[in-house]
Structure formats: C-alpha cells, structure tokens
Amino acid sequence: MSGQGILASGAWLNQSIFVLAVVLVAWWAVGGIVNRRRASRIIAALRPHIRNIGQVARIRWHGPSAFHIEVSETRGGIRAMAILVLLTARESPFTMVWSLWRHQRDLLVLEADFTRTPARTRTVPAGATSPGLPSGWSLRLQPKHPHLHLAVPLPPAPDEAIRQAFATLGEYAENIATAATRPATSQGE
Numbered sequence: 533m534s535g536q537g538i539l540a541s542g543a544w545l546n547q548s549i550f551v552l553a554v555v556l557v558a559w560w561a562v563g564g565i566v567n568r569r570r571a572s573r574i575i576a577a578l579r580p581h582i583r584n585i586g587q588v589a590r591i592r593w594h595g596p597s598a599f600h601i602e603v604s605e606t607r608g609g610i611r612a613m614a615i616l617v618l619l620t621a622r623e624s625p626f627t628m629v630w631s632l633w634r635h636q637r638d639l640l641v642l643e644a645d646f647t648r649t650p651a652r653t654r655t656v657p658a659g660a661t662s663p664g665l666p667s668g669w670s671l672r673l674q675p676k677h678p679h680l681h682l683a684v685p686l687p688p689a690p691d692e693a694i695r696q697a698f699a700t701l702g703e704y705a706e707n708i709a710t711a712a713t714r715p716a717t718s719q720g721e
Contacts, residue, residue, distance in 0.1 A: 556624075563622035564596050570638065571599060574617055577691045581698040585610055597621045609647050609705035614678075616641040617686075638686040640694065642701055643678035646708045650679050658683065664703075666696065673704065680704055 575591070582588055582603055589604035597620070603613040618639040621627035650673050656662040658670040665671060672681040684697045 559625055560623045563624070563628070566622050567596055567619050570619055571617065574638070574640070574686065574690055574694075575601075577694045578615065581694060582615075584608070584698070585613060585701075596623055608702065609709040610644050610701075611647045612645040614643045616643070638690070640684040640686050640690070640697060642680070642682045642684070642697055644680045644701060644705070645677055646679045646705055648708050648711075649675050650708050651675070651711065658685075665700070666693075671700075679708075 578601065579588070582601070585608055586603040586606035589602040592600045592602075594600060598616070598618050601615040601617075603615065606613050618641070620631045620636060620638055652673070653675065654671070654673040656665055656669070656671040658668055660670075661667065662671070666684075668685045670681075670683040673679065674681075680701065682697060682700060684693055686693055
C-alpha cells in the first residue's frame with residue numbers, strides 16, 4: 533500500500549510540473565503578444581511626431597520588451613535623434629511582478645543632438661518637480677552627446693504623453709537655436 537502512495541505522489545509531482553510548464557509557456561506567449569500589440573500602438577502614436585522631425589530610418593528590436601527607432605533626415609534644429617522604448621517585461625510572471633513591485637511602466641526615451649550645442653547643463657531626475665515637465669519624467673540637457681535625454685513613463689493610452697514629449701523636444705530645439713542666434717550683450721545692459 534505504501535508503494536502505491538509513493539507512485540501516486542510521483543504522478544502528482546509530474547502533473548504539477550507539467551501544468552506549471554504549460555502555464556509558463558502560455559504566459560510567455562500571451563505576454564509576447566500583449567507587448568507586440570503595445571509596441572504597435574506606441575509606434576503608431578510616434579510616427580506622426582517623427583514625420584515632423586525626420587524619417588524613420590530603422591526599427592531594431594532588443595528582445596521582446598525593447599525596441600530602438602533611428603530617425604534620419606532630421607530638421608527643425610535637430611541634427612540627430614534616436615528613440616528607445618522599454619516595455620514592461622510581460623513574458624514572465626516573475627519579471628512582471630518585479631516590475632509592478634518597483635512601479636515600473638513602459639518607458640519612452642528620446643535622445644537628440646541639436647544643430648547648436650547647449651550652453652548649459654540641466655538635469656531633472658525622475659520624481660523631481662520642474663515647471664513644464666510632468667511628474668515622473670526625467671530630463672538631462674548637456675553640451676555633450678546626447679544633448680537631450682528625455683525619459684517619459686507611458687500610461688496605458690500613450691498618445692498624450694508622446695505628444696507632450698515631442699512638444700518638449702521641439703521647445704528645447706527652438707530655445708537652443710534662438711539662444712545661439714541672439715547677439716551677445718554686455719553685462720552692463
């Protein structure tokens with residue numbers, strides 16, 4: 533009788549491992565599909581804004597949860613631009629729980645070099661408040677490459693955040709171009 537109990541517990545263990553494997557593979561497949569759909573929506577929201585600045589040269593995937601867009605033929609005071617999108621890792625329950633626990637959301641990162649070099653450095657870390665910069669955004673403006681690094685957490689409906697990010701990019705490009713063309717004044721004026 534004890535031999536049947538051991539066999540029964542072994543069968544239960546095998547069935548549990550099989551069920552766990554099926555759940556993990558299903559989660560991986562569904563998480564990948566969800567991330568691809570999310571990425572398609574984000575790319576669709578980015579395209580009209582990219583067209584105002586240049587052309588999409590290439591989209592490169594860095595695994596199932598990140599992609600990089602190279603922008604070519606830039607204009608409007610922007611010499612070079614790249615976009616990185618980091619999606620929440622939805623392919624594994626472990627990484628998804630870790631991301632949720634750390635309050636990480638999908639993230640849009642805009643990096644741009646302007647036609648003129650910024651004269652000063654400005655840093656606004658995520659969580660700090662700054663006029664004209666929504667909460668949770670981080671910004672770094674510097675004279676070295678990249679001139680502007682803007683990180684924007686994306687809400688479930690990303691369109692408005694993307695619009696605001698490109699508006700911020702445009703304002704900085706215009707302000708730097710305008711500041712570079714202003715005549716120098718003496719300190720006494």
